[in-house]
Structure formats: C-alpha cells, structure tokens
Amino acid sequence: MAAAARVVLRSAAFKAAVTDVCGGVHSTNAALSVLRLSPSSSLRLKTQKRHAAHFTFYPDPVPTTYGPTTKMNLFQSITSALDNTLASDPTAVIFGEDVAFGGVFRCTVGLRDKYGKDRVFNTPLCEQGIVGFGIGVAVAGATAIAEIQFADYIFPAFDQFVNEAAKYRYRSGNHFDCGNLTVRAPWGCVGHGSLYHSQSPEAFFAHCPGLKVVVPRGPVQAKGLLLSCIADKNPCIFFEPKILYRAAVEQVPTEAYYLPLSQADIVQEGSDLTMVAWGTQVHVMREVANMAQDKLGVSCEVIDLQTILPWDIDTVCKSVVKTGRLLISHEAPVTGGFAAEISTAVQEECFLNLEAPITRVCGYDTPFPHIFEPFYIPDKWKCFEAVRRMINY
Structure with missing residues (x-):
C-alpha cells in the first residue's frame, strides 16, 4: 500500500514539474507531448546526452604578438x-x-x-x-x-x-x-x-x-x-x-599580456545579420553562423561583447547599420537580461537601419532546471530558427 502511494505521489510531482517548466501549460498531456517530440525524449537518450556539450568550441588563432x-x-x-x-x-x-x-x-x-x-x-x-x-x-x-x-x-x-x-x-x-x-x-x-x-x-x-x-x-x-x-x-x-x-x-x-576592456571583438565578419553574445554562447553563435551560411546562404557577423559593463555600443551599432538585423543570445533568463539593454540601445541608435525586429534568444524565466536542461539552454537550433525568421521577415 505504501509503495503504491509513493508511485502516485511521484507521478503527481512529475506531472506538476512538467506543467510548471513548460511555461504554465495546464494540459499535462500537452506538456508530455513536448517531451515526446524532443530528440532526447527517451530516458536512455536523456541519460546519454545529459552531459554532452550544447556547443562546439571554436579556438582563436594562435597569437603572434605576445611572445612564445x-x-x-x-x-x-x-x-x-x-x-x-x-x-x-x-x-x-x-x-x-x-x-x-x-x-x-x-x-x-x-x-x-x-x-x-x-x-x-x-x-x-x-x-x-x-x-x-x-x-x-x-x-x-x-x-x-x-x-x-x-x-x-x-x-x-x-x-x-x-x-x-x-x-x-x-x-x-x-x-x-x-x-x-x-x-x-x-x-x-x-x-x-x-x-x-x-x-x-x-x-x-x-x-x-x-x-x-x-x-x-x-x-x-x-x-x-x-x-x-x-x-x-x-x-x-x-x-x-x-x-x-x-x-x-x-x-x-606564457608571458603577461593585456587585452582592452570595454571593447567588443568581431570574431567573424558578415553582411546580412549581426549576432551578439559573450562567454560560451559566442561559440553557439559561431556554429549558427556556419549553419546559416550553409543552409540559408546568409552571411552573419558574430560579435563577442567581452565586457558587459561598460559595454561597447559603438562596435555593435556599426555592425547593425551594415547588416540591418540583430540577434542577441545569452544563457540568463530573458526578462531583465542584458540582451534587453543592448536591444534598447540599438533600437534608439539604429532604428532606421533595421530590416527586422531585434530578436533575443535567451534562457526562460524559470530557475535553471536539471532534468530539463536541454529545453532551457538557448542552443544552436533555437538560434538558427530565429535567424530564419529574421531573414524571412
């Protein structure tokens, strides 16, 4: 009897968690269908993929100006x-x-x-x-x-x-x-x-x-x-x-060298769309830029902001004037995230140059989850879909 009660309680807790994480979906079946549609829906696949990186690391060229x-x-x-x-x-x-x-x-x-x-x-x-x-x-x-x-x-x-x-x-x-x-x-x-x-x-x-x-x-x-x-x-x-x-x-x-603060770095030049990110998300953006070039014929400029405060508004705005489109991505929740500040500043400075609405691909407004990490992280597929929408706008 006690074992049966535990099964019922665990089932109810699982359904409640799914409903909550899926953004207030009040139909548990609808929430579960989201899981079924995921490529990592089976428990076995989830176990295998949980610790897999959601990005491909792109190393910088070997520096030649700072010694060995x-x-x-x-x-x-x-x-x-x-x-x-x-x-x-x-x-x-x-x-x-x-x-x-x-x-x-x-x-x-x-x-x-x-x-x-x-x-x-x-x-x-x-x-x-x-x-x-x-x-x-x-x-x-x-x-x-x-x-x-x-x-x-x-x-x-x-x-x-x-x-x-x-x-x-x-x-x-x-x-x-x-x-x-x-x-x-x-x-x-x-x-x-x-x-x-x-x-x-x-x-x-x-x-x-x-x-x-x-x-x-x-x-x-x-x-x-x-x-x-x-x-x-x-x-x-x-x-x-x-x-x-x-x-x-x-x-x-090996010796000391100094890179300037408050200066963004253009890690990949492009002409059709500007992507801004920092930290790990820069590598996600670089992968998305390659996907956009291969699948859509879209040339993306990728900017690593590097310094969040004070940030380099000039480099970002100069790029947006050239491309007419801006995608910003970070892991933190979207509401109140720093992407909002960048969006506002660029809209004020570059409104007449924009060919599509500024887009943010960020974390959801929930605590960072555990089992549902693959759904939370703004991975390359979410960002690529945003690029497709912006180009077709």
Whole structure:
C-alpha cells in the first residue's frame, strides 16, 4: 500500500514539474507531448546526452604578438595570469574558499607552494566577508584577487559590491578608491549544475555604475582580459564560463599580456545579420553562423561583447547599420537580461537601419532546471530558427 502511494505521489510531482517548466501549460498531456517530440525524449537518450556539450568550441588563432605560446585550457590560462601577477606584483594576494589547495576547479593549483601561504590563502565560507576583505585590501593599496567559488553564491556579497566597492571612489570625491580589487567567479551552465551551479548573474551587476563586468570566451581571451582587470583602477568582476574550463584549449602566450576592456571583438565578419553574445554562447553563435551560411546562404557577423559593463555600443551599432538585423543570445533568463539593454540601445541608435525586429534568444524565466536542461539552454537550433525568421521577415 505504501509503495503504491509513493508511485502516485511521484507521478503527481512529475506531472506538476512538467506543467510548471513548460511555461504554465495546464494540459499535462500537452506538456508530455513536448517531451515526446524532443530528440532526447527517451530516458536512455536523456541519460546519454545529459552531459554532452550544447556547443562546439571554436579556438582563436594562435597569437603572434605576445611572445612564445603553450597549449592551455581555460583554467590553466587563469592560473598562468595569476602566476604572472604574483610574480610581478609583490602586493598581490589571492584568497577565497579552498584556493590554497587549488580551488574546486583547480585555477589556483600550485600557487600557494610557489608564493607562500601569506599570499595565497583560504577564507571562511562567507562571500560577504570575502568581498568586504578584498575591498579593505585594495583600499590599503595592495592588489586583491578574490574568488567566489560559484557565481551562484555571489549574492550574499551583493551589498559589498553595489554599496561599497562601486561607490567608494564616488563618495570620497576620488580621494580613495578600491580599484585594485578583482573578483573571479565560475559562471554559466555546466551541463549538470541545476539550480545553484548554472546561473549567469551578469545583468544584476550591469545596473551598477562603478563596476566593470567581464566574461571571456576562451583561454587566450581569459588570460589577457583577467590581467587587464587586475591592472584596471576600478573594481572588476570576472566571470569564467565553467563549462569551458577543460573543454576550451588554445595556444596561449606564457608571458603577461593585456587585452582592452570595454571593447567588443568581431570574431567573424558578415553582411546580412549581426549576432551578439559573450562567454560560451559566442561559440553557439559561431556554429549558427556556419549553419546559416550553409543552409540559408546568409552571411552573419558574430560579435563577442567581452565586457558587459561598460559595454561597447559603438562596435555593435556599426555592425547593425551594415547588416540591418540583430540577434542577441545569452544563457540568463530573458526578462531583465542584458540582451534587453543592448536591444534598447540599438533600437534608439539604429532604428532606421533595421530590416527586422531585434530578436533575443535567451534562457526562460524559470530557475535553471536539471532534468530539463536541454529545453532551457538557448542552443544552436533555437538560434538558427530565429535567424530564419529574421531573414524571412
């Protein structure tokens, strides 16, 4: 009897979950039909595909202007940037939860042994304390590099970012600042992170003047942009796409080099449609651009925004004036996502040049799911369908 009751309860819970995730579909049969139509509808296929990447990584060309290179994945390029900083700046310190032994993603592995426990050290599990301590270190004149173990847990420190770090220079009339503060955090979906390990919170901080928010697309960009954040005289938040830590491999310069902040990068030129993304989604856009060329004969220009705040409106608008169409994609929920800010700015500046409505392909307005991740992620098929609609508009 008890076993039968458990079966009934589990069935009811499953139906409720399907109804909720499918955007309020009040017919459970209709929701289940959505699952049946999915290419990963069977439990066996779901088990096999759950951890498969939803993107193809496109490596950057080997840099030729920054000296010798070596093969690195993204987390190794982060380690290399931190190593360069500790070696050249005797005031630099790295701290956060578990960073002393390398961190959960191994980004600081070996640095404590090389530079000592006074420069690379663990903190209590307290994000507000980590960022608050970093502000104090930076105000005192040292270089503070803090790690939040997952971007999903950055919110306890939100007050420290918004009301302290971002406003320190303004409220003191530029007599004091905490510009030597950089906060790193693993960011974005990973394929199995679910509610608390897959979020993309960049838009929360994009509303706060005084901060810089940066997201790289690969190892070469990650090292150069992180070193620029550390050198910048404003507090910076550096979000690292965790799914790329090992999946992204490039030839990366071993010495320090700096890539400009607040400057978007045109990673693929085109004439018919502009695509804007950042982080992992850049690689989705590049794959969609190739699909559009092959299947529709459409030439797409792909732009990696790189810096979310302050963002490069000039590069984006110049591209839209040329192509007449704009598609923006990010993993975060669509409502209030940074794509909305880009859409508004481009509509104001380029209205008479637009050949089709600006389109956003983003996450749904739900918490990031687990079982239903394939439905949530703005993958190449959703983006390709958006391109088709825009071209036929």
